Amino acid sequence: MISSNQTASQENSYAVIFLANGPGELTTWVRPLAEKLHKTVSMRPKVFNAKTSLKLVLVPCPNATGKEADVAKQWGLFEKIKTANQFWKLLICPKKFGEWPSKGIVVFLGGDQFWSVLLSAKLGYRHITYAEWIARWPQWNDRIAAMSEKVRDQLPKKYRNKCNVVGDLMADLSSFAKEEIPLPKGEWIALLPGSKPAKLSVGVPFLLETADRLALIRPNCKFLLSIAPTTNIKEIEKFNSSCNPIASKYKSEIYNIKPSQNINQPWKRLITKAGTEIFLQEIQPAHGPLSQCDIALTTIGANTAELAALGVPMIVIVPTQHIFVMQAWDGLFGLLARLPGFRRFISFIISTWRLRNKGFLAWPNINAGRMIVPERVGKILPQEIAKETHSWLASNKLLEGQKNDLQNLRGKPGAVNNLAKEIKTLLEEVTISR
Numbered sequence: 001m002i003s004s005n006q007t008a009s010q011e012n013s014y015a016v017i018f019l020a021n022g023p024g025e026l027t028t029w030v031r032p033l034a035e036k037l038h039k040t041v042s043m044r045p046k047v048f049n050a051k052t053s054l055k056l057v058l059v060p061c062p063n064a065t066g067k068e069a070d071v072a073k074q075w076g077l078f079e080k081i082k083t084a085n086q087f088w089k090l091l092i093c094p095k096k097f098g099e100w101p102s103k104g105i106v107v108f109l110g111g112d113q114f115w116s117v118l119l120s121a122k123l124g125y126r127h128i129t130y131a132e133w134i135a136r137w138p139q140w141n142d143r144i145a146a147m148s149e150k151v152r153d154q155l156p157k158k159y160r161n162k163c164n165v166v167g168d169l170m171a172d173l174s175s176f177a178k179e180e181i182p183l184p185k186g187e188w189i190a191l192l193p194g195s196k197p198a199k200l201s202v203g204v205p206f207l208l209e210t211a212d213r214l215a216l217i218r219p220n221c222k223f224l225l226s227i228a229p230t231t232n233i234k235e236i237e238k239f240n241s242s243c244n245p246i247a248s249k250y251k252s253e254i255y256n257i258k259p260s261q262n263i264n265q266p267w268k269r270l271i272t273k274a275g276t277e278i279f280l281q282e283i284q285p286a287h288g289p290l291s292q293c294d295i296a297l298t299t300i301g302a303n304t305a306e307l308a309a310l311g312v313p314m315i316v317i318v319p320t321q322h323i324f325v326m327q328a329w330d331g332l333f334g335l336l337a338r339l340p341g342f343r344r345f346i347s348f349i350i351s352t353w354r355l356r357n358k359g360f361l362a363w364p365n366i367n368a369g370r371m372i373v374p375e376r377v378g379k380i381l382p383q384e385i386a387k388e389t390h391s392w393l394a395s396n397k398l399l400e401g402q403k404n405d406l407q408n409l410r411g412k413p414g415a416v417n418n419l420a421k422e423i424k425t426l427l428e429e430v431t432i433s434r
Contacts, residue, residue, distance in 0.1 A: 024302020
């Protein structure tokens with residue numbers, strides 16, 4: 001039974017629900033926006049007795065790792081977090097997950113836009129969509145926050161009055177990149193092996209051998225391995241051990257993991273058997289340390305957008321000699337590639353088709369419609385990537401050229417603040433309408 005006091009409490013409270021999907025959206029969109037919103041609106045859990053609460057609902061997505069909720073809990077920004085595997089039950093019967101305020105807002109920040117339409121309709125909440133490329137359901141949106149004028153221009157004229165251009169949330173990453181603890185002086189190479197097992201199983205052994213080979217060519221260079229929030233050091237070690245059959249294809253081995261040296265250098269260090277020292281960046285988001293690197297070696301994914309927003313030159317690597325484990329594609333193709341029994345055959349067909357026909361794979365190239373960052377796709381080897389990285393680092397002109405191209409792609413900072421204002425305005429309308 002729900003008491004009259006509880007009912008009155010729900011009637012006098014409000015909810016802002018962020019709806020999102022994978023690790024990239026969480027770190028680049030959700031967290032910065034949540035932090036900004038808490039600074040402009042009095043909300044729980046930051047303000048204990050506030051009438052408004054901030055909640056996070058995760059939706060099913062093939063790009064997700066299943067650890068997103070655990071990561072978000074560590075931030076202390078959300079009063080309630082619902083996992084992706086709870087989404088359908090939540091949509092059918094919200095009361096199974098406790099009482100929800102009678103008024104609120106659903107903010108779409110990743111996944112399928114239709115899920116946020118359904119959730120807002122079920123809860124009777126207002127709805128705002130952050131549209132990066134296209135707003136798919138303008139007739140059911142109360143507000144559309146567009147990344148660019150192009151998104152607004154695609155809308156039917158009768159819906160354009162709902163849309164305000166707030167800018168690219170990614171453009172604010174450089175503003176949020178904190179450098180209170182600078183990297184030690186030197187030439188820094190960032191290693192980003194990925195966040196999901198399918199990518200880590202290839203990325204970890206490939207990049208460790210690349211680091212060993214680069215250290216021979218450029219003995220003064222330094223390495224920073226960014227550990228995604230959905231993985232950890234133990235998993236990095238596992239993916240470079242006999243537990244991962246692909247590791248035997250590469251020559252590097254982990255000798256040990258050393259603790260941080262002092263408070264001014266809080267990074268643990270991975271030491272390979274060849275003696276290469278690799279700093280381990282465990283705290284996420286890692287935008288501050290990454291922004292200080294001269295170049296990054298990375299897999300495809302949201303990390304290419306993050307690096308672009310930070311203005312960090314990169315080489316994007318997709319070793320197709322391990323095509324059968326490259327099942328981390330997005331959307332329907334990714335789901336088909338993981339079907340039991342047909343996995344190997346479907347994975348081969350789909351992955352080969354994607355690589356031959358998709359065109360650009362890295363976000364900066366997709367966005368620009370031309371090759372800005374090099375994409376190395378095929379039967380590539382660590383020694384080849386080491387030599388190419390050496391060539392880039394040996395040419396300030398090349399590095400500056402790519403960095404300028406990346407900075408020109410990035411919009412002006414301010415999108416996080418603009419979107420927070422849109423949410424606050426809609427929330428004020430909700431509270432006034434009571």
